[in-house]
Amino acid sequence: MSKEKIALFTIFGGTGDLAQRKLYPSLFKLYQKGYLQDHFAVIGTARRPWTDEHYHEIITDSLASLDADAEKVKAFASHFYYQSHDVTDAQHYVTLKRLSETLDAQYGLQGNRIFYLAMAPNFFGTIAQHLKSENILTNNGFNRVIIEKPFGHDFESAKVLNDELTATFDENQVYRIDHYxxxxxxxxxxxxxxxxxxxxxxxxxxxxxxxxxxxxxxxxxxxxxxxxxxxxxxxxxxxxxxxxxxxxxxxxxxxxxxxxxxxxxxxxxxxxxxxxxxxxxxxxxxxxxxxxxxxxxxxxxxxxxxxxxxxxxxxxxxxxxxxxxxxxxxxxxxxxxxxxxxxxxxxxxxxxxxxxxxxxxxxxxxxxxxxxxxxxxxxxxxxxxxxxxxxxxxxxxxxxxxxxxxxxxxxxxxxxxxxxxxxxxxxxxxxxxxxxxxxxxxxxxxxxxxxxxxxxxxxxxxxxxxxxxxxxxxxxxxxxxxxxxxxxxxxx
CATH class of the missing domain: 3.30.360.10 (Dihydrodipicolinate Reductase; domain 2)
Known part of the structure; x- marks a missing residue:
């Protein structure tokens, strides 16, 4: 039985420090071990007007400390796509949906989606709302959202944030990461x-x-x-x-x-x-x-x-x-x-x-x-x-x-x-x-x-x-x- 996992990752905040220090090296290690193989793709989004080629250079640089095989790194980076994105602009989600569906067909991703919100928490609700309103969530695969701390500033703000997320995702689809x-x-x-x-x-x-x-x-x-x-x-x-x-x-x-x-x-x-x-x-x-x-x-x-x-x-x-x-x-x-x-x-x-x-x-x-x-x-x-x-x-x-x-x-x-x-x-x-x-x-x-x-x-x-x-x-x-x-x- 294959251990390969099939999914499209969409990383909001794909140009940030967390993505480059932790997420890209971790995904590469899963790729090295065969958990990610042919049937995965990653969309990185942020405001910066990068090209896919420049994004691949960033991915490669983020893996420099791993001393990995250059061809393996190149093959891994080829699964990454960049979209300049304003998370408050509904029109940008139309473009995101189109790219997601293209990659789903290209890589055989079966509608499996993981959304990683590597951004400030004040954008979590906005992103979740647009993912739902612009029909980016799929019906034929899983939809999961991973969020970083801080999850609120106190109980009241945490509850507001949770209500915003659960208006789009069920509790069992929300993954609040605590790296400890x-x-x-x-x-x-x-x-x-x-x-x-x-x-x-x-x-x-x-x-x-x-x-x-x-x-x-x-x-x-x-x-x-x-x-x-x-x-x-x-x-x-x-x-x-x-x-x-x-x-x-x-x-x-x-x-x-x-x-x-x-x-x-x-x-x-x-x-x-x-x-x-x-x-x-x-x-x-x-x-x-x-x-x-x-x-x-x-x-x-x-x-x-x-x-x-x-x-x-x-x-x-x-x-x-x-x-x-x-x-x-x-x-x-x-x-x-x-x-x-x-x-x-x-x-x-x-x-x-x-x-x-x-x-x-x-x-x-x-x-x-x-x-x-x-x-x-x-x-x-x-x-x-x-x-x-x-x-x-x-x-x-x-x-x-x-x-x-x-x-x-x-x-x-x-x-x-x-x-x-x-x-x-x-x-x-x-x-x-x-x-x-x-x-x-x-x-x-x-x-x-x-x-x-x-x-x-x-x-x-x-x-x-x-x-x-x-x-x-x-x-x-x-x-x-x-x-x-x-x-x-x-x-x-």
Missing amino acids: LGKEMIQNISAIRFGNNIWEFLWNNRYISNVQITLSEKLGVEERAVYYDNSGALRDMVQNHILQILSLLTMDQPVEFTENDINIEKVKALRSLRPYTPAEVADNFVRGQYAADGDIKDYRSEDKISPDSNTDTFVAGKVMIDNFRWSGVPFYVRTGKRLADKFTRIDVVFKRPIVNIFNHDNNASDSTNELAPNVLTINVEPTEGFELRMNAKCVGQGFATTPIQLDYDHDSEATANSPEAYERLLHDALNGDATNFTHWQEVAYSWKFVDVIQKYWDEHTPDFPNYRPGTMGPAASDELLKRDGNEWVYKE
Whole structure:
């Protein structure tokens, strides 16, 4: 049975950075592996008046780092067509429809259409409306739309956007991409939990003390300054990536490992997020903004950033899940720019033994022998693998204990040959599998949780800047855990 997928991709924003850095290389890798062969075509649209020939040069340039065979690249690029397009002009969709139908017949695409909206969200509704009104959607194949974040600026704007999209597409045709859900080790969370009885048996408030999720970035805002200053770390990272990871960590076991059943359990987990009052926001969430340090500018001095900006470049918070499995277990989250290093990790901290029979070493005069907590660490990036910290006897006389660490990392060859996030997710979209995409109810509950925090911050002026580049954020982030008798597993 052939693994070839058949579809016409229409990329709105085909000249943009996302298309060139992620989409074209990912489609090429699917082409190299035989998932895309003869029966596919791509229409790139944007305002720029490019020719097909120039577009092919852009495609070729975007693949330069892959060191691919030149003839293979040329054959791949020949499937790409460019149309100068104003997404607000209905007449341009007439031309788009004509080209789509021509390519459908030329490549035998069976009416299968994937529309990728790699543009600002304020155009999503307009594009969807015209796709419907100009009859570009087909009746004899599938129609799917892939959209990038941000999906709204708060719950109300997200709902308006969703209503606009679902006026044209059914919910099962909408693929809201969150590239973290395409990462190898994020997808491994379900395998760890539900494929190993040792963990699933312990995966609850009887045995787990706390869980820590850290998404750390070493760089500043770079070329995303305009977007970032209107968003901040809370909206940019917590509302989507972090709460998606949290839902995978906390959901109950699905009846089957299917899109529908997993979505049901993720939504239940996000519905269980404890909503905070304004006073509780102040106690449970910390925000920060980086200062200057040597050659590094402070955030407010970055290009295109307002000199009096109160945008958060760091967030740390304590999240509680009010259900039977997780009641009483704090989930600590943090993310930020200009931190100590670039990495993503999850630390599951288990409770210490109720009774410590090794609390005194008879070979020492007055020593106590406190047991360290067991910690399961899931390293998402840049290293992919697991660490398990457990207690063992020290070598030598006496019975003092010491923490030891068991490690497993994916080998470099397997990691190098593993598909990247966008490649995985584009392949899933071709298969009609939205398991690793975000569904509307997940988006809605995430925004409702985040909106309370953002509203409180909007009404209170922070004392910024409050952390130095190269650290793990403001001191208040450490204090947040200390109040509960805990500490971050990862320290700078």
